[in-house]
Amino acid sequence: MPTPVRTLAFFLPLLLSGPLCGNAVSAEQPPETPTPPAPGEWELVFEDTFEADGLDTEKWTHRSSSQRDHQQGNRGHNDQLEWNQPANAEVRGGRLILTARRENHTSPSGHEYEWTSALLTTSPSFAFTYGYIEERAKLPTEPGFWPAFWTWQQPGGQTQQEIDVYEFWSGWNADRFLATTHPWGGGKWIYYSEHNTSPGEWNVYGADIRPDGVTFYLNGEAVHETPNAPTEPMNLITNLAVDANNPPANNEAAKEVDHVRAWKRTDALMPARPTP
Ligand SMILES: [Ca+2]
Numbered sequence: 001m002p003t004p005v006r007t008l009a010f011f012l013p014l015l016l017s018g019p020l021c022g023n024a025v026s027a028e029q030p031p032e033t034p035t036p037p038a039p040g041e042w043e044l045v046f047e048d049t050f051e052a053d054g055l056d057t058e059k060w061t062h063r064s065s066s067q068r069d070h071q072q073g074n075r076g077h078n079d080q081l082e083w084n085q086p087a088n089a090e091v092r093g094g095r096l097i098l099t100a101r102r103e104n105h106t107s108p109s110g111h112e113y114e115w116t117s118a119l120l121t122t123s124p125s126f127a128f129t130y131g132y133i134e135e136r137a138k139l140p141t142e143p144g145f146w147p148a149f150w151t152w153q154q155p156g157g158q159t160q161q162e163i164d165v166y167e168f169w170s171g172w173n174a175d176r177f178l179a180t181t182h183p184w185g186g187g188k189w190i191y192y193s194e195h196n197t198s199p200g201e202w203n204v205y206g207a208d209i210r211p212d213g214v215t216f217y218l219n220g221e222a223v224h225e226t227p228n229a230p231t232e233p234m235n236l237i238t239n240l241a242v243d244a245n246n247p248p249a250n251n252e253a254a255k256e257v258d259h260v261r262a263w264k265r266t267d268a269l270m271p272a273r274p275t276p
Contacts, residue, residue, distance in 0.1 A: 036132035036263050037220040038208035046126045046236070046262035050096045055089055060120040062086045064237060065155040067119065075111045080146070081242040083107060088118035096120075096257040098240040100145055102248075119239035127154050127233040128262060130269060133165065134206035134217070135238060136258040139199040143171035144248025146241040147255040149205055151234035161230045163214060166205040168197065170253075171246030175199075179207070179216040181226040191226035202258065212270035227273055236260065 036042055048059055062084060063071035074080040083105040090097045100117035107113065135149040147168050153161035162182040173194070180192035195218055197203055206217035209229060216224040240255040242248065 034261060036134065036206065036208065036261075037217055037222075038132050038206075038215065040208075040265045041267040042132065042263040043266050044261065045128070045131065045264045046122065047259070048096075048261075049094065049259045050091045050257065051094050052091060055086070055091050055096070055120075059122060059125050060089075061123060061125075062089065062118065062120060064119055064121040064123065064152065064235075065157075066121075066152045066237065069111055070108050072119075073107055073111065073113060075107075075113060079244040081113065081244050081247065082115040082117035082240075083113040084119040084239065085116055086118070088116055089120055094258065096238070097254050098147075098238070098257070099252060099254045100140075100240050100242050100248075102251040115242040117240050117242060119237060119241075121152070121235050121237045123155060123235040126262065127235050128264065129230055129233050130209050130211060131265060132206060132208045132263045133236060133261070134204055135165065135260050136202060136204045137238075138202050138256040138258075139168050139177075139197070140170055140240070140253035140255055141174075141200045142248060142250050142253040143174065144243050144246050144250075145170045145253045145255075146243040147239065148241070149236075149238050149260075151209075151230070152237050154233045154235060157232055157234075159232060161232050161234045163207060163209060163230065163234070164192075165207045165216065166197070168199065169243055169246065170199060171243055171248070177205070179224050181214050181228050183228070191228060193224040195223045210265075210269055211272040213273065229272065231272075236262065 068077050073083045088099050098118040105113045139147050150164040164180040166177040168177045176194045177197045178192050204219050208215040213227045
């Protein structure tokens with residue numbers, strides 16, 4: 001039950017913008033500034049809600065240093081079957097739609113791919129080391145696909161700064177996603193955990209990345225914490241890979257993204273934990 005103070009605080013904006021001011025209530029409310037579920041004070045530093053007409057190429061690019069083949073594919077290196085290209089990333093109806101298609105493509109280096117799909121990175125428009133990041137996404141239900149929302153070291157980085165907010169293999173463990181922090185600085189520690197999810201439905205996957213560790217969130221609830229944390233700037237990546245270990249039987253699948261956001265914490269951060 002609300003306290004009298006909270007009740008007043010709730011009704012005050014309605015009174016000020018309501019009939020006493022001569023204005024309709026609903027049209028005068030400013031949009032609520034989104035805030036992350038993690039503790040702290042936050043400033044929104046990156047956002048794409050995909051409401052524009054077409055992909056915002058000031059924010060996103062399709063070539064990533066995480067992809068060895070012309071920065072658009074990983075054939076033979078990372079269990080991926082797809083060639084990533086801009087044609088498979090479409091913005092429509094307030095959503096980013098990444099579509100994997102069974103179609104042949106030969107890369108500039110001569111590698112032959114049987115699938116095309118899309119990977120988008122915020123390099124070079126946005127990089128960060130600590131903060132809260134999230135993606136609201138609907139993952140494919142068809143077996144054989146591998147969507148993810150993750151971070152990757154800025155181009156030139158050599159220490160594998162990587163956090164997988166979610167990785168989902170629709171052909172393996174199809175009601176679970178993995179949240180993972182990778183080693184950095186030559187460390188040997190990899191932390192991952194599995195959590196239930198529901199492909200085909202909208203879910204919000206987030207991570208609070210701090211010097212003292214990383215806490216993963218699903219739909220606003222903390223689900224896992226790891227003690228290691230990055231030490232260098234990273235970019236955001238959203239993608240839909242095709243799983244070489246469980247190749248799809250059908251010819252197409254899509255991942256939809258409603259928004260991607262990143263916040264910077266403006267109050268004090270905990271110091272880094274000692275290296276294990
Ligand atoms: Ca949207």
